[in-house]
Amino acid sequence: MKTKGKSWIAFLLIILLIGFFGYAGAYGIKIFNAYEILPFSSVITRGLDLQGGVSVVEEITTDDGEVKSEDLEKTKNLLSLRVNKMGVAETTVATEGSNRIRVDIPGKFESNSIIDTLTKTGELKFVGPDNEVILTGKSIKNATARPGQTGEPLIDLEFNDEGVEKFREATQKYIGQKISIYMDEELLTAPVVKAVINDGKAVIEGSKSLEEAKTQAGVIQSGSLPVTLKTVSVKTVGPTLGSNAIPSSLKAGMVGVAIIFIFMISIYKVPGILGDIALITYILLVLYIFAALGVVLTLPGIAGFLLTVGMAVDANILIFERTKEELKLGKSVKSSIDAGFHRALSSIIDSNTTTMIGGLVLYFFGSGAVKGFAITLMIGILVSMFTAITMTRTLVKLWVNMGMLNKPSLFGVRKRG
Structure with a gap:
């Protein structure tokens, strides 16, 4: 019983x-x-075919004709940043093949303005607390994300010869203050200068997760990415x-x-x-x-x-x-x-x-x-x-x-x- x-x-x-x-x-x-x-x-997110919008396929071209997988991923992160800045929810940015990126933007139907936004040359800027531009993406040699000794997410920055001197002067001038990093006027991160950087190698702290650090590092790296985007397909769905x-x-x-x-x-x-x-x-x-x-x-x-x-x-x-x-x-x-x-x-x-x-x-x-x-x-x-x-x-x-x-x-x- x-x-x-x-x-x-x-x-x-x-x-x-x-x-x-x-x-x-x-x-x-x-x-x-x-x-x-x-x-x-x-x-539950509905796809483009269920709510309408614009689907754009961009093809990456380089001077030597070879597209590296890391370049493809960094470019995808940059495009994600741009479409998210449009204020459109439920956007999808995905790689296709070895050199193409598909961007689905629901609820938007003006394809020309979207293409202009996607294909424009990005501008990465390091800006001091006085709004002075310290350097641009052209001075970045490398940016990678990694976990620290205690598991905290970190971004390793390395500058080229031109950037080493500029960054040394900036860290001397703004020690104890924030240097903000912007991509297309979008704030990526704003780390505090804790020491003078003489060798052109810096570490950025403060990312919420390793995944966020990887995305930020990819966008920073893409500020000097030598690729060109060509629109190969545009589809508007009613x-x-x-x-x-x-x-x-x-x-x-x-x-x-x-x-x-x-x-x-x-x-x-x-x-x-x-x-x-x-x-x-x-x-x-x-x-x-x-x-x-x-x-x-x-x-x-x-x-x-x-x-x-x-x-x-x-x-x-x-x-x-x-x-x-x-x-x-x-x-x-x-x-x-x-x-x-x-x-x-x-x-x-x-x-x-x-x-x-x-x-x-x-x-x-x-x-x-x-x-x-x-x-x-x-x-x-x-x-x-x-x-x-x-x-x-x-x-x-x-x-x-x-x-x-x-x-x-x-x-x-x-x-x-």
């Missing part, structure tokens, strides 16, 4: 949690006016596509999920209901992961997500079919469930592993929309394995302990006459 009572309590808690997070994801919720969970529509696509996708998804629910219940009876609960959990988990990771949702991404819903159901079907086979052999309900999950596990892992490999190939060798599809596909695969193997099994075992799932007929298995 104790086991039965505990199982009832555990099951009801699971249902309450699913209901709570489902409502919060759909409508948002405030907790004691101190915490707030925003709805998925507010926190906002009407997204306004039509999102409702249509939601409708298709709801119809598809509803059909799956009916199918599972009609074929597998009570376990089908539990499989549907696990499927709802799967959908919520994926959407919350999208929000947490900042996944940019595109039309191909929606397609990948809906595809994984079917794959999540497929895992449950394998488990329930194996369980039914064991029940038909005359085994008890508990032993049939254990054997069904055990026998289905290898098939689930094999099928999901092959799909995962395909997703990895699409992600690393694809670009743009293909990557969006691959990301949602891979996240969906991992979550579907968790919900099928863990969530479905937990729910089924709880119902067995509750005494609600103790007959083969409840699995859709008829006794032999």
Whole structure:
């Protein structure tokens, strides 16, 4: 009786949690006016194809025709700084191939002004507290980020011959004061001068993280980057596509999920209901992961997500079919469930592993929309394995302990006459 009572309590808690997070994801919720969970529509980033905007592809050219990977990364950081300065949220700056950078700017439709902003020559300046320009990016020889002895993020600066003398004079003049570093009038960092620098090698402290330090170092280095940007592609996407696509996708998804629910219940009876609960959990988990990771949702991404819903159901079907086979052999309900999950596990892992490999190939060798599809596909695969193997099994075992799932007929298995 104790086991039965505990199982009832555990099951009801699971249902309450699913209901709570489902409502919060759909409508948002405030907790004691101190915490707030925003709805998925507010926190999941929509791609360019869903809200319209401009997509620009820039190609890097150099004097010797060779583009180094570090130059590509530094240029990407510089372009990120520029598009973020436009005040546009949800911009995407990504490398394509070995010498191209794609910039997606949602909500903007004036491509000429955007191209001018992206391709202009950047100006890096070191400015003293009296607003005097000490030196420019032409004096930078190298800038790299690294962790310090205690793990704090640091940026190592090295100046060329021209910059060594200028920086020595500046550190003598402004010791104990701040020297601000600007890129295109955007303040990158403002370290305090703690000593006179005579050898042209300085260390900048104060970055919040090593990742931020790497970005700042890349932008500082790019102030003297000998590359030229050439616009090779400009695509303007109207906002009407997204306004039509999102409702249509939601409708298709709801119809598809509803059909799956009916199918599972009609074929597998009570376990089908539990499989549907696990499927709802799967959908919520994926959407919350999208929000947490900042996944940019595109039309191909929606397609990948809906595809994984079917794959999540497929895992449950394998488990329930194996369980039914064991029940038909005359085994008890508990032993049939254990054997069904055990026998289905290898098939689930094999099928999901092959799909995962395909997703990895699409992600690393694809670009743009293909990557969006691959990301949602891979996240969906991992979550579907968790919900099928863990969530479905937990729910089924709880119902067995509750005494609600103790007959083969409840699995859709008829006794032999």
